Amino acid sequence: MPPEINPSLGQRSKIIHGEEGIITFSRNVFLPLTFVCQNHCGYCTFRQPPGTGCMTEPHQVQEILSKGQIFGCTEALFTFGERPELVAGFQPYLKSLGYSTILEYCEEMSKRALKAGILPHTNAGVLTSEEMERLKPLNASMGLMLETTADIPAHRGSPGKAPEVRIEMIEEAGRQKIPFTTGLLIGIGETREDRKESLQVISDLHRRHDHIQEIIIQNFCPKPGTDMAAYPGATTEIMKDTISLADEILPEDISIQIPPNLADSRTLLRFGVTDLGGVSPVTPDYVNPEHPWPGIEELKGLTRGYSLRERLCIYPKYIRKGWYPPGLKDYIMRLENRITERGMQ
Ligand SMILES: O=c1nc2n(C[C@H](O)[C@H](O)[C@H](O)CO)c3cc(O)ccc3cc-2c(=O)[nH]1
Numbered sequence: 001m002p003p004e005i006n007p008s009l010g011q012r013s014k015i016i017h018g019e020e021g022i023i024t025f026s027r028n029v030f031l032p033l034t035f036v037c038q039n040h041c042g043y044c045t046f047r048q049p050p051g052t053g054c055m056t057e058p059h060q061v062q063e064i065l066s067k068g069q070i071f072g073c074t075e076a077l078f079t080f081g082e083r084p085e086l087v088a089g090f091q092p093y094l095k096s097l098g099y100s101t102i103l104e105y106c107e108e109m110s111k112r113a114l115k116a117g118i119l120p121h122t123n124a125g126v127l128t129s130e131e132m133e134r135l136k137p138l139n140a141s142m143g144l145m146l147e148t149t150a151d152i153p154a155h156r157g158s159p160g161k162a163p164e165v166r167i168e169m170i171e172e173a174g175r176q177k178i179p180f181t182t183g184l185l186i187g188i189g190e191t192r193e194d195r196k197e198s199l200q201v202i203s204d205l206h207r208r209h210d211h212i213q214e215i216i217i218q219n220f221c222p223k224p225g226t227d228m229a230a231y232p233g234a235t236t237e238i239m240k241d242t243i244s245l246a247d248e249i250l251p252e253d254i255s256i257q258i259p260p261n262l263a264d265s266r267t268l269l270r271f272g273v274t275d276l277g278g279v280s281p282v283t284p285d286y287v288n289p290e291h292p293w294p295g296i297e298e299l300k301g302l303t304r305g306y307s308l309r310e311r312l313c314i315y316p317k318y319i320r321k322g323w324y325p326p327g328l329k330d331y332i333m334r335l336e337n338r339i340t341e342r343g344m345q
């Protein structure tokens with residue numbers, strides 16, 4: 001274990017991966033199905049109104065999946081606008097592709113991902129329990145950022161960002177035994193006390209259901225042209241402090257993820273980070289397109305002194321617990337073998 005590592009990173013990594021000093025990442029394809037969204041978050045440039053190019057069409061999805069297959073990707077991250085059907089003018093775009101709901105579209109594209117040997121992980125914003133039940137047989141894991149438990153101006157136009165709504169979905173994922181990713185967005189107007197509260201809420205959800213596999217500590221990146229263009233964004237100091245709080249507050253079987261394209265990962269690693277999330281060799285980070293993802297060689301450089309290891313979107317603990325749909329078992333086992341073999345090369 002490199003000397004600069006916080007001793008508790010040793011411990012967290014040991015509990016999650018069986019060894020000290022392991023930093024993981026997932027080889028994924030970032031796949032936005034639509035940019036249309038019911039919410040108006042003050043920090044977001046991903047969202048687009050209904051219009052030409054507001055959907056990723058099936059042939060485009062197929063092309064991305066085929067490329068992902070060539071690059072050896074194991075995860076299709078379906079991340080898109082929340083409840084687009086509630087936005088006036090969206091339906092014709094969905095109908096023109098032959099689908100009646102965005103969920104149906106997501107199901108069909110998840111099937112295509114599996115055909116390409118890639119595991120779906122959906123983060124579609126807030127879903128109902130029925131919607132989660134429908135996606136569950138096709139998804140190895142799911143996600144929803146809590147963002148913050150605080151009531152902040154950035155979320156004034158976003159009913160789906162009400163903390164109680166997000167907490168209820170995360171709770172329901174626990175009842176359904178879905179391995180789950182959540183996280184905080186840092187620097188959007190919340191205080192340090194709010195961050196502590198958010199971490200405490202996630203810990204409590206996990207203590208009730210044992211389903212939180214990782215938490216993303218994501219630094220807000222201000223975008224020109226938005227209401228929050230003049231906000232400072234989250235500094236490395238604030239990120240350090242939040243990661244330390246996360247390490248203190250969160251149960252030790254939850255992995256702590258930071259995005260390697262947004263944060264000063266090299267500096268932050270030693271404060272308790274155990275994961276660098278998904279890196280997509282095929283598509284850009286559509287949420288932060290000005291920040292390209294590092295390649296695998298760059299990740300190796302960033303994690304010098306640690307052991308970089310590939311993981312699937314479902315963590316080993318949940319594979320051991322059998323928390324996956326029966327139909328996904330063969331896909332998961334095959335990919336586990338593949339990443340283990342790659343790791344030994
Ligand atoms: O690279 C990113 N990955 C994001 N991920 C994905 C993550 O990096 C991996 O896909 C997961 O670790 C699953 O392997 C999210 C996943 C969620 O479920 C919820 C939110 C996010 C947000 C991001 C993000 O902004 N950028």
Ligand SMILES: C[C@H]1O[C@@H](n2cnc3c(N)ncnc32)[C@H](O)[C@@H]1O
Nearest residue numbers: 043044145185218219220221222287
């Ligand atoms: C997919 C996730 O991306 C995050 N997200 C949205 N906008 C930004 C931004 N400007 N900077 C950093 N992260 C952002 C939110 O946390 C969302 O849930």
Ligand code: SF4
Nearest residue numbers: 037039041044047081
């Ligand atoms: S961050 Fe997500 S929910 Fe908020 S406006 Fe952007 S796409 Fe919609």
